[in-house]
Amino acid sequence: MSTQPGAPPRRLTVHELRRMKERGEPIAVVTAYDATAARLVGEAGVDVVLVGDSLGMVVQGHDSTLPVTLEQMIYHSTMVRRGLTRAGARAHLVGDMPFGSYQASADEAVKGAMRLVAEGGVEAVKLEGGSDYVEVIRRVVRAGVPVMGHIGLTPQSVHKLGGYVVQGKDVDRAQALLRDARALEAAGCYAVVLECIPTELARVITGQLSIPTIGIGAGPSCDGQVLVLNDLIGLDPTFSPKFAKRYAELGTDIGAAVGRYVGEVKSRAFPAEEHVFHAASVRLVPVAEESEAEGREDLPGVVGAPV
Ligand code: KIV
Numbered sequence: 001m002s003t004q005p006g007a008p009p010r011r012l013t014v015h016e017l018r019r020m021k022e023r024g025e026p027i028a029v030v031t032a033y034d035a036t037a038a039r040l041v042g043e044a045g046v047d048v049v050l051v052g053d054s055l056g057m058v059v060q061g062h063d064s065t066l067p068v069t070l071e072q073m074i075y076h077s078t079m080v081r082r083g084l085t086r087a088g089a090r091a092h093l094v095g096d097m098p099f100g101s102y103q104a105s106a107d108e109a110v111k112g113a114m115r116l117v118a119e120g121g122v123e124a125v126k127l128e129g130g131s132d133y134v135e136v137i138r139r140v141v142r143a144g145v146p147v148m149g150h151i152g153l154t155p156q157s158v159h160k161l162g163g164y165v166v167q168g169k170d171v172d173r174a175q176a177l178l179r180d181a182r183a184l185e186a187a188g189c190y191a192v193v194l195e196c197i198p199t200e201l202a203r204v205i206t207g208q209l210s211i212p213t214i215g216i217g218a219g220p221s222c223d224g225q226v227l228v229l230n231d232l233i234g235l236d237p238t239f240s241p242k243f244a245k246r247y248a249e250l251g252t253d254i255g256a257a258v259g260r261y262v263g264e265v266k267s268r269a270f271p272a273e274e275h276v277f278h279a280a281s282v283r284l285v286p287v288a289e290e291s292e293a294e295g296r297e298d299l300p301g302v303v304g305a306p307v
Contacts, residue, residue: 018190021223026223027214028047029046030232031229033059036083039087042087047091052096064158076120092123094123094125124148130176137187147187152197177205181208185211192209202215214226227245231244232246
């Protein structure tokens with residue numbers, strides 16, 4: 001397909017993501033929660049950006065994703081949308097449906113998903129859950145909003161699961177997850193996140209679905225991988241889950257940079273001459289000489305014309 005010269009690049013669609021699976025091209029997904037991060041990850045060439053409700057933990061400082069609201073998801077999605085658009089990025093943008101926005105009824109799910117698209121600027125929504133959510137997913141898809149499923153360790157069910165623990169380790173649970181994955185595809189999901197499940201199970205699920213699987217703690221056989229940006233860039237040096245790889249140590253770097261800044265403020269090494277503005281036509285005089293300041297009572301202590 002040809003584009004106008006200077007036109008923004010065409011965004012990656014749900015159909016292209018499926019074609020990537022068909023030709024065996026891995027899909028790179030990462031989270032972002034604000035415009036700066038969106039610009040950086042967009043320019044770095046990620047295929048999909050997820051405004052994850054993980055923002056409840058890594059941005060808001062909660063110990064789970066449960067307190068995140070739909071309004072907050074919309075707010076962060078608008079920022080990420082702006083960042084991607086300004087970067088001219090072609091990444092596909094997905095927003096998480098937060099806890100409580102889709103579990104009670106399909107009607108509420110449809111309304112929430114439509115708000116995330118219309119107000120937040122996302123192209124698709126992600127929601128957690130298996131076969132129990134088939135009707136909800138069908139309704140959202142029928143309303144015109146693509147749905148990414150999410151099974152395995154579903155953080156919104158942390159209390160039901162009894163913690164953030166690997167799922168599907170025994171045969172019965174593994175079979176149930178395979179059934180869930182098939183049900184999500186049949187319900188109309190265009191992709192499904194597999195979180196923290198054995199790599200052997202992820203390989204079976206990936207082989208049986210024609211929609212892409214996106215793994216986090218699910219091994220290399222998935223069609224794509226997703227990481228939380230904060231984990232990927234090492235913003236929290238004390239948090240090292242087994243499934244995440246740190247590609248930078250920005251938490252340590254930021255601590256060191258701010259420490260140097262504090263030191264230079266204290267020693268008056270900052271600001272230096274190159275950070276200072278001058279105005280040749282403005283001269284400061286001691287306050288005692290104020291009366292001589294050519295009647296400029298509005299600017300005590302300053303003579304001359306400001307520039
Ligand atoms: O909320 C999130 O960031 C997620 C990913 C970890 C898949 O759901």
